[in-house]
Amino acid sequence: MLLVYPVNEIMKYIPVLLGSIIVGTTSGNPLWSLIPVVLVAAFGIARWFTTSYRIDADHVQLRSGIVARRTLSVPRPRIRSVDVEADLLHRVLGLAVLAIGTGKQTDKGEEFKLDALDTSQIPALRAELLSHTGQHAPDHVDAAGAPHISRPDALAESGVEIGHWRAAWVRYAPLSLTGLAVVAPIAGLGAQYGVIDVLSESAVVQHLDDDTAAIVTITIAGLTVLTLALVSLAACGQYLATWFGLRVLDNGTTLHLRHGLFTTRQITLDLARFRGATLNEPLLLRAARAAQLEMIMTGENPRQKILPQAPRVAVERTLDELLRSRRGPQSKVSADSATPQPITGSALGTVDLRRHGPAARRRRYTRAAWPVGIVVVAMLAVVLTGGHLAPWAWTFPVVFAVVMALLAEDRYRGLGHRVLPGTTGPTWLITRRGSLDRNRDCLEAPGIIGWTVRQTFWQRRAGLATVVAATAAGKKAYLVVDIPIAAAAALIEEVTPGGLGTR
Template identity: 70%
Template sequence: MLLVYPVTEIVKYIPVLLGTVIVGTTSGNPMWSLIPVALVAAYGVARWFTTSFRIDADHVQLRTGILQRRKLSVPRSRIRSVDVEADLLHRVLGLAVLEIGTGKQTAKGEEFKLDALDTRRIPPLRTELLSHTAEHTEATEDSPPDAESGMEIGHWQPAWVRYAPLSLTGLAIFAPLLGLAAQYGLIGWISRSSVVRQLGDDSATGVALVVVGLTVLSLVLVSLAACAQYLATWFGLRVLDNGATLHLRHGLFTARQITLDLARFRGATLSEPLLLRAARAAQLEMIMTGENPRQKVLPQAPRAAVERTLDELLRTRRRPRASEGAERAPASAAGSVGGSDAVVAWSAGESRSVGELRSVGVSVPLTKTSTPEVPSSDVANILAPQPITGATLGTVPLHQHGPAARRRRYTRALWPIGVAVVVMVVLSVTGTSLPGWAWGVPVVLALVLAALAEDRYRGLGHRVLPGTTGPTWLITRRGSLDRNRDCLEAPGIIGWTVRQTFWQRRAGLATIVAATAAGRKGYLVVDIPIDQAAELIEAVTPGRLGYRH
């Protein structure tokens, strides 16, 4: 620790120390630049004398600070996660950093971290701190389960590196470096180079080759940066599920171990950005209360591997706990709606009005328009959906939202093009001459935006899967450039909001927001027909709507 703390502080203040070295060198007194280094190292050594922690039967306490003393105390019953991180220096010395999470978002510098612990003390300490989570399992052993034991539901493979360039990670790394190089004269050096000076007005081909070469070089550098970051972060990933906790271990230079309490698990998100989707790949994130809203379980990986891990992750959640089984079994077996004993059953091709839906206990919002007819096929799919055998929550087909939602996708995508064409026509009529190629720009943009609108509609959908042996699941999907398929369990939903904009009311559509304390706090079913809004809510959370008299 006496070595780790000084080195950590010196690395943290490298920009300031470089500035003092430059100032000392230019002033002719380079030795003065060593004084800040000595002060920073002394501060790191002083941390060892002023840092201590204590673990008792009820609390974990940490005392830190040199000039300003600070004492943090966390009840052990509030501990929800225990993460372990070890950079290269810690690993060489056999040390690690243990961070305790309580499910509360904390500011930077306020985390509860036990730094530079002996790695041999980490496994028993983590098991002890998470011992209270053993009550959420069905195990009969007296001892709590080990966080690093359990069934492996996912692991990293070297071939997955090929998916790293399909994200924006490399650009996020390369762009700041390029901007820093430009500030220090990169653009001036290129403009003064002999290659650029030899280019004249008649060297269009040479200019094009230079531009293409720089573009290809940039793409190569961005891809290499993405691959390097991918390897450094996710090398050796293993995901273990022991029934009480989910344990993730990954990292090349900095090894990270993340332990999550599955009692706070509420679902998962299958993320499919456009480039990953084109390569039949995806990412997997967890939906948990009090944790990172985008806690990643699997990075960029083949879609089949992500779906397999998603199915294994949700498999244990499909089995009800003993307290839930007795409550859910009668409702599931009888197919009751809203807590009523009535059974909903319609023949194919029939339609039922809103009044008839209320007669069986389904709450439907009152409108001033004429009573709509609800096709029985849609009602049956929403109110009493059947489990899909042989399919997972990541592959089960979703219900599309109809022609009105498709028209809305096209209208929102193409109205700017219509405005641009009108402006161009007005300019032409008033005598302003436009180049011929300008008329082709709206046509090309219209084709691109129409394809985007169609893809957005194809990505729009939802499904309700009943909880025959566990909780009911709401599956919703939306987006094109950044498409997410959210799988949210019904017990995690704490409220509903039905929103309608002016244009949605004209189209007979609505957006349903499922409120939850987990993840992004709200999960949307976008542009669903308003006639199906109440039925969807009733199918996911029976009785939540109440009854209108």
């Protein structure tokens, strides 16, 4: 710990330390640059002397702070999860970070983390902290009554594997925006420090003129290809670093996730808080027959991902296994028969949804037409005020209109809902919407705590409404968009019988 804390603090203040090194070098006295390093390292060492934790029968307390002392206290009955994380330095030293979760979203500074614990202590400590939930039990108890763990990761590896990562899945990483999220801040930082000015003032750029249009085109195309390559490589790197070695284990009461290449993470999810799942299908992933799986849980991350970009078949299989172990046999009404049949996760992921009718389709096309109309009006205004537009410029609104029409049709095809009634299990509400970022939300009826039916001015003109299912889990509100107003009450009654009450 006396090594981890100083190294972490030095890494945190690298920009300041680099500035001090430059100042010390230019001043002719390099020793001055060592003073900030020593101060930062001393601050990290001081954390060891001022940090302690205590576990008693009722509370877990963490006391920390050098200048301002702070004590975090968590009642043990409120503990819902104990997650373990270890970066490369922690792993080399045989240490890990243990984070305690209470099912409530907290700010970064309010997180309850025990940093740099010996990995040999974590399994027993984890079992002790979760003993009141019945989620874990030690392998056996020795003669002194202390829990004995056969291996350090025994608790984390208990349960049935319902999903695991495969190296071939990395091909789906460039089909998301994660690479752009990695490259964009770097490019922005470079632009802020004058990289664009250097390029614009370079000799190559200064000598470009109207006779070098072909060279300019080739250069722009080359930069585009290079950017796409960098974004793809960044996405693949981030994907491997985050999800390498992912295993999803279900022991009946909790779900365990273990993943990470350099920084390993072990996440525990209490299945008593499970309320459903979301199949996330962005446009590019959908075109490649892939998806992501997210959990809908109370008191957890609204988008708690348990499978990253993966083949749609693998996502459906994991959802199927999760629901089978959690809910047992359930039933649904098939499209051509009223005979109840077992509901599985794959049924929730592939069952046909009810269309919302021609009014919903017209509304998609009408909303898509507005941007095209604005572009056409702007171009006409330029011409009428004496401006000049090249003849080829009028092809732009035509192409734009075709693209928006295709987008409107795809948005309508992605719009739908379905209610799957259960016999031995809960009723499920499935709702889907979106095109560029499409979500198929599968929400169990017992998790719905209220309904809202709302209509905008234009929806009232079209006879449509948006039905909102309120829940304490996930995104809190799940929408059935542009459903015919006559079907809204029937939908609510079908999902939660008696939910409309009486007048």
